Amino acid sequence: MKRQTILIYKGRFIVDGIKIKQKDSIHIKKNKLNLYQKIIDYVFRPMRLGRLTMRLPDGRFLIYGNGKDGVEAEITIRNNNFFKKCVFFGDVGFGESYVDGDWDTEDITKVIEWMIINVEHHPTLMSDKKKRAPVNWLKVINNLISLVRKNSLNGSRKNIYEHYDLGNDFFKLFLDPSMTYSSAYFKNEQMSLEQAQYQKYEQFCQKIRLRHTDHLLEIGSGWGGFAMYAVKNFGCQVTTITVSKEQHDFVEKRIKEEGLVDKINVKLTDYRKIKGVYDKIVSIEMLEAVGHEYYEEYFRQCHNLLKKDGIMALQVILSPDNRYESFRKNVDWIEKHIFPGSLLPSTAVLLKNVNKSGDLGLFDFEDITPHYVKTLDLWCRNFNQQLASIKAMRFDESFIRQWNYYWCYCKAAFQTRNISVAQMVFSRPNNLTLS
Template structure:
């Protein structure tokens, strides 16, 4: 993270751009550079120091306090690609080495906080690439076949890959630090306990876990809450790891893990848990997911969901313009707003009884994952990953952290009850 002193040092000698002097400053620059710098004058929040490809520096300040960010441009590709393709263009130019920043999280947070004013300025300039990405996203629909393909694209990178930088619980979802946990493993277990207790899991309950991952929650619930767990996954890599984990823990009599789509489940359960799986369901299938919750819950039962949500005022733009995450990381995914969750529950007579947000804990989790990923990169590379993948993965972690810090997205534990 860049300190105020570091930022001041970077910005030293920069020309403060205004509507009056931007024409003189950009004289002789490519058209895309002129458009980008004029567009940045619409920035309302924070401050951005830019080192141009010719070595000159520019400073743009918004009227509202916000992140102080800095970026060094090796060429003008970032300018044109961000205008044409949004976050996909920002990500791809980073992967190509077209720009650097001493604090990428701050730069992306600034980008996200000011995205509404930028979208207004560049409306109509996005062109064909936005349409192409929209069609690509629609083609990744989460049908039964599409779901397996989309999940495999992310989770079947290999258990060895994830083992290198996740904590020993092999948990790939937000940890919960606000209960007092100081390290990642303790914070992940705190998250499991908080969700189990909020959902009211009792000894002897039969719990359905939709999207059981590498088996972390199933092991926790069976051993700590003394319940029976049926877990579903459509990742063969995760299933093999989780089944072996449960066997080694001596919990095979309490835990049944299956390679199965949630839509095919017919059982009846006391409790249902699903941790950051709903984001991969796809908007078209949200009603079917909630109908399945209702169908599989006993009367009086509860479903505890941990879900990443997007703020309501950003949803329409996000829905219309697939972002970097949807193209490169979670194809077919879609984040709901909190209002979507409440409405989906109401339609199947599931009422929200608890709702707890902890987005800044996710920002901390992502920063921890990034440090761990960097520290083990020389062990990851021999698994078949190149430097471009490294830049993709670190951008993914930076981008998500920035989203939580900018409060564009949040993570929530929401408990639904069937009356």
């Protein structure tokens, strides 16, 4: 339908004196908008799938999309700084303006989903650079910040510190009792989050054919959940490494309390510094913190550490192959505010670097993306049930808004398959233990 210029009075949509239905695609007269509003209006108008209803601070509305083939979302603009931040910093500014309280919505996930389903009309996501709209003017600032956050030996520890060392007590508020901070695996709808995390651990142990005689290397300890599960259920030896001092001390205390000191060795070190050979290697959602420049080095190190008939299993969040370069060259809100130095690899990029690093080959691949959507739902629910405790830790309203945006941002990305998560198993040719 051809767009019409309208006047909105007391919540009613009027065109030439005739009331129209909200399902029609409409927008306000351009001369009623300021410069930044006009730019954002120009950016949003081509986004035709679904519908976004935007309520302005003066009570007027901007409505985008055809109401078909997608999500219906609503946002209320509290402060016109929203438009400036979006113009200057694009998607990053959009998220920052939410954290600052410039806009609100009853469903953040739906708002972000609406943006994602309109990806080919989105000014910073579309694949055709020539069609990109005039926003994100100051993206160079965010990109420069990213350049100094490389995952070198020193940089990696600093980047991890910024997220994971918020305090173990904080993470306890929303994680399950196993303290597992990665996607669970729900074998059935009745599973609790804790049960689903143990199910994920069991799958990993089965996929790597874990035996009591094995020495297993875990790259990225987390809070020790997988290492303790492997030892308790399979009787193997585990060396687990982390660059987080908070996590290291927590795991060290935990294994002492569980009487597992003779079976688990937790080291505060980088994967690049590990020596020896291991029967099995497991790394659960750690590759996202490696970085483009270090993939080959990471897999070469794994190749050297793994015995000839060894097996390696990864759980990794993946970007689409055709958008990896865009992910790599542009800073998004998550990288700037939640996981400094992070980058989601693509399947093709991972396999390319595995092949360059030695003779390991992909043996098994399982996409588990729907399980992350449910995991995020439960983390978000737990988080918001603990707001009093979070505030008692002196985290302010902006911090709470930031984390709620983080949960919903990730959920929307997984739900729309803008990103995915998979379990991947690698080994060498002629490994008869895989038969």
